[in-house]
Structures are given as structure tokens and as C-alpha cells.
Amino acid sequence: MSSTINITLNGETRAVPSEISLAGLITSLGYSPQALATAVNQIFVPRTEREKRVLLDGDAIFTFQPITGG
Numbered sequence: 001m002s003s004t005i006n007i008t009l010n011g012e013t014r015a016v017p018s019e020i021s022l023a024g025l026i027t028s029l030g031y032s033p034q035a036l037a038t039a040v041n042q043i044f045v046p047r048t049e050r051e052k053r054v055l056l057d058g059d060a061i062f063t064f065q066p067i068t069g070g
Contacts, residue, residue, distance in 0.1 A: 036063045040059055
């Protein structure tokens, strides 16, 4: 079993540890979890679900700052 997998993060390919969660990825990148919205394979992943979402080889992750205001 490989110790790393390849994902695409905001259009750039990266190798990350296998079995890393989306929450773990966000933390390892130094981002504040509250400052980002996330999608995996074009499906929105709420903050409360990020720890449960283990990344798989080939996943495409997109992070963006949510728009607020009104």
C-alpha cells in the first residue's frame, strides 16, 4: 500500500499522505478551517463533515472563501 496519494488541489497536483482527511489537509496547509469552504469532486463538503471525508487517490479538492454579506 502506498504511503502517499495524488490529489488535485485548486487545479494543482500534489502528493499527500494516504488516509488523510479533508480536515487534516486543510490544517496541514495552514488554513483556518472557518475561513474556507471546500468541495471534493465538485460536491460541497460542510466543515462538520471534513474529518470524516478521507481523501482518495485522484480526488479533486477545491477550496474557496465563502461570500458573505447581504
